[in-house]
Amino acid sequence: MSTQTAFVTGAAKGIGKAIVERLAAEGYRVVAVDRLEAVHDVAGALRAAGHDVHSDTVDIRDRAAVAALLDRFAPLDVIVNNAAVTSTHRFEDLTEEMFRETFDINVVGTFVVAQEGARRMRNGGRIVNIASRSFAGAPQMAHYAASKTAVVGLTRAMAIDLSPRDIRVNAVAPGVVDTDMLHYMTPERQKAMLGLQLLGRIGQPDDIARAVSFLASRDNTYMTGHVLVVDGGRSLGQGQLPPEADPND
Ligand SMILES: NC(=O)c1ccc[n+]([C@@H]2O[C@H](COP(=O)([O-])OP(=O)(O)OC[C@H]3O[C@@H](n4cnc5c(N)ncnc54)[C@H](O)[C@@H]3O)[C@@H](O)[C@H]2O)c1
Numbered sequence: 001m002s003t004q005t006a007f008v009t010g011a012a013k014g015i016g017k018a019i020v021e022r023l024a025a026e027g028y029r030v031v032a033v034d035r036l037e038a039v040h041d042v043a044g045a046l047r048a049a050g051h052d053v054h055s056d057t058v059d060i061r062d063r064a065a066v067a068a069l070l071d072r073f074a075p076l077d078v079i080v081n082n083a084a085v086t087s088t089h090r091f092e093d094l095t096e097e098m099f100r101e102t103f104d105i106n107v108v109g110t111f112v113v114a115q116e117g118a119r120r121m122r123n124g125g126r127i128v129n130i131a132s133r134s135f136a137g138a139p140q141m142a143h144y145a146a147s148k149t150a151v152v153g154l155t156r157a158m159a160i161d162l163s164p165r166d167i168r169v170n171a172v173a174p175g176v177v178d179t180d181m182l183h184y185m186t187p188e189r190q191k192a193m194l195g196l197q198l199l200g201r202i203g204q205p206d207d208i209a210r211a212v213s214f215l216a217s218r219d220n221t222y223m224t225g226h227v228l229v230v231d232g233g234r235s236l237g238q239g240q241l242p243p244e245a246d247p248n249d
Contacts, residue, residue: 003052005029005076006216009060009113010083011043012036014179015130018205019080019212024051026213031073034083035059060109067116074120078216081110082130084147086181088140099143106147107154114158114169123165128215129155130208131171133231148173152227159225168224170215175231177203198233207232 006023010016011032020032020042029052032043036057043055054073058065060083070076084106089098114127132148134141152171159169176182176193182202185193194202211230214220229235
């Protein structure tokens with residue numbers, strides 16, 4: 001079977017790095033991009049281990065640069081739109097500038113890569129957009145939650161528009177994952193977050209990469225327009241409570 005090419009954004013660290021590592025280990029030719037130079041270290045380490053991984057620095061909002069980069073590796077089989085930014089602000093203090101910048105990267109940037117990528121994708125390809133379970137609402141993150149809700153809408157609309165080419169488009173919505181994105185939280189908030197996780201731990205980047213791997217694979221034959229929530233059961237809303245008293249006692 002011919003080698004498949006996967007294009008992954010936000011690949012310098014965190015979840016994007018884990019996705020690149022997993023797809024490389026699965027035998028894809030991986031193109032890892034980020035606006036940080038550290039993406040070259042990620043690719044270099046994987047190449048040293050014998051994997052076919054390329055890297056480049058690009059800002060996903062720069063359509064011309066994205067298109068030129070994609071031209072070098074077309075045709076593509078998989079695109080993973082993972083690059084995004086976040087921050088926390090009281091709603092009353094959230095500036096319009098911050099709101100617009102978050103949308104510009106998380107939504108417009110994702111659209112740019114998805115559109116330029118789809119133009120260079122084989123029929124039968126797969127696109128995975130990284131949303132966030134915050135699309136269901138999150139404290140002090142109105143800009144981020146709204147942007148990730150937009151990513152969900154974009155995913156569903158793309159799934160419809162690209163279906164004639166059998167391109168399957170899905171989103172993964174991670175819960176709390178241990179990356180730099182989490183480290184903006186105070187230790188108190190991180191501790192409180194831990195108490196909300198049904199599985200009793202914060203997610204690891206590879207927990208998300210595993211879900212992406214399935215949606216990106218040829219084994220994903222019949223899922224499109226889906227939002228796969230990978231949050232350790234957080235959405236059940238229980239957290240880890242002390243056991244109930246035994247009614248038989
Ligand atoms: N960590 C979490 O708890 C969590 C939860 C839900 C969703 N997510 C989502 O997972 C994805 C990865 O997040 P992470 O936790 O690994 O974050 P991270 O901050 O560690 O990594 C994000 C990467 O995206 C890159 N990036 C940002 N803007 C860019 C741009 N304009 N052009 C190119 N690259 C850019 C950054 O340089 C960085 O390397 C994001 O979409 C994020 O919203 C994360």
